[in-house]
Amino acid sequence: MGYRVLIVDDSPAMRSVIRRVIVLSGFDLEECLEAEHGGEACRLLQERPVDVILTDINMPVMNGERFLEAIKADQSLEAIPVVVVSTDATEHRIRRMLELGAQGYVTKPFFPESLRGELERVLGVNYG
Amino acid sequence: MAETGAGEILCAAAQQVLETMFFTTIVGERQGPPEGPAVAARVSFEGSPSGTFGLKLSAEAARAIAANFLGVENDEEVSAAQTGEVICELANMVCGAMLSRVESGSTFQIAHPQLDAGEEPSDGAVARYLDLDNGALALWVRFDGQ
Numbered sequence: 001m002g003y004r005v006l007i008v009d010d011s012p013a014m015r016s017v018i019r020r021v022i023v024l025s026g027f028d029l030e031e032c033l034e035a036e037h038g039g040e041a042c043r044l045l046q047e048r049p050v051d052v053i054l055t056d057i058n059m060p061v062m063n064g065e066r067f068l069e070a071i072k073a074d075q076s077l078e079a080i081p082v083v084v085v086s087t088d089a090t091e092h093r094i095r096r097m098l099e100l101g102a103q104g105y106v107t108k109p110f111f112p113e114s115l116r117g118e119l120e121r122v123l124g125v126n127y128g
Numbered sequence: 129m130a131e132t133g134a135g136e137i138l139c140a141a142a143q144q145v146l147e148t149m150f151f152t153t154i155v156g157e158r159q160g161p162p163e164g165p166a167v168a169a170r171v172s173f174e175g176s177p178s179g180t181f182g183l184k185l186s187a188e189a190a191r192a193i194a195a196n197f198l199g200v201e202n203d204e205e206v207s208a209a210q211t212g213e214v215i216c217e218l219a220n221m222v223c224g225a226m227l228s229r230v231e232s233g234s235t236f237q238i239a240h241p242q243l244d245a246g247e248e249p250s251d252g253a254v255a256r257y258l259d260l261d262n263g264a265l266a267l268w269v270r271f272d273g274q
Binding site: 011014086090093108 | 144
């Protein structure tokens, strides 16, 4: 059975690129859900469980930090691995998101291999 | 921040972003902003310092960069809306790469990028004009209080 992935980013173009990287990396993808911000993502997660979440930080309505806090406060969602994909490469921000429970962090701009590697690491798979 | 330092950081951030995700190369500096049809975006940021960042691409560069980013072979297949979305994301990434260099010891917040008419601020902005392998690019940043 394939992976169900949720991409949370307010940029449609960036969501499209992340989805393409996942597909081209060879991941067995069952479903790829998308949300424009953390609030929409929370609603989606109540209806459709996923195996991994990739989220931006700077988003309207509910940003990535508040979204991550909401996930980790929900017993039904807290085990889902979260990879942050953000333009913010400051040590302070990376440390903060990891402390909140993110399992991975990829800085934009990224090479496809970086995103693939981080996804493989948090999912415990290797597509060579 | 000194004008030279800010300008160098702008160019370094743009080069990193353009080469990594947009498959576009900076080939040199130019004397002024792109002339003729163009696509421009700006984004404000809060941090230490706060300010506004903007960029303006010649229309041919904007289309080519959008096609590269979206993985579309023929840039004529990219709509104006898609081009706008990609240029906003480009502005977001260059701004983030610049601020990660400027504000490495603190945090910053970047607002949602907006397409605009491409007018540079008349005062207090640091600007750089670059030739790309697919067109022309202007970059500027203005820090609040400068």
